[in-house]
Amino acid sequence: MPRDIDVLVLGGAGVDTIVHVPQLPLPFADSHMIRPGITTRAGQSGDFVALGLTALDLRTHHVDLLGDDHEGDLVRALHRDHGIPLTALPHPAGTKRAVNLVGPDGRRQSLYDATRTDGPDRLPESPVRRLAAASRHAHVVITHPWMHALPLLREARTTLSTDLHDWDGADPYHEPYALAADLVFLSTAALTDPERTLRDIASRGRARTVVATAGADGALLLADGELIRIPAVEPPGPVVDTNGAGDAFAAGFLFGRLNGEDARRCALYGAIAGAHACTVPSTRTGAVSRADLLARAAAVGPAGRPRPLPGETAARRSGGPPPVRVTVGADARPVRG
8 A cells, every 4th residue: 555644643633722821820819811812722732743744745644533522623624724634533522622821921731621531442443554554654642542553553564653741751651652652752841860761761662762852941862872962943933832832843853754864953843843833822823834944944054063962972973953042842731531
């Protein structure tokens, strides 16, 4: 079967209600008057990855469980409007939904509706097998019940990536994803020793590339045993919302990987895409285009280099993408429903 899908995104479709608050944590009060107000829109982790990949001209297909409800209609409309093929499998518990509190500095706190986690523990295997067989790569979001798709994807011999989001390095829920994927993304937000966690993932699992995003501090890249610090990149405008920044980073990185770039260049693409996402209000969707991504990467210039970590060899310092100054906001929380 021809592999006419570049990236199959599995899971992570849902709806967020965005609430702009005067500060985080929100002070206790009987009421708050807020601006610019409250907006409900489709877009959770899988949706944002699919949007980012599509904007970069990768042939993308999204599959997830959706309810026969208003939220499901919003998700279907989002994909239709952006030309993203969607396979919507029925979910009796309803479409995933969350409330995101967003502060003036763009930081956010997410509240996920756990009632939407109820329902079947198993997926219909036939559509998953069919889509996997047609895909070059699969990106699996850590939403229930997509862990059960991991063996099917391995059987199809497609490469895998996943995003563990704010994993603490110990929660067993994340571990099957971490150990099954060839490429692992996560955030440093809950890690006390990021290097140890990255090396643990690589030593125990299949991944030879592990990336931990660290907000304004850039990212840590572990590639073939070498740990490299990827500096942050200056956003192209004011930071207004960090929702979806980690998903944009993953999309940019995958764009580079599927185009044969080395891991450092992939990380540069991810940093640029993540920085762009921070400048777009989450109440409207907007991902960096392929042309803008390549132009911004080229504008950095060939002379710069990522800042090496202590102990990195001189030979290793001589290669890789230029240093960038990207502000990537905190990654989205894992959605288990």
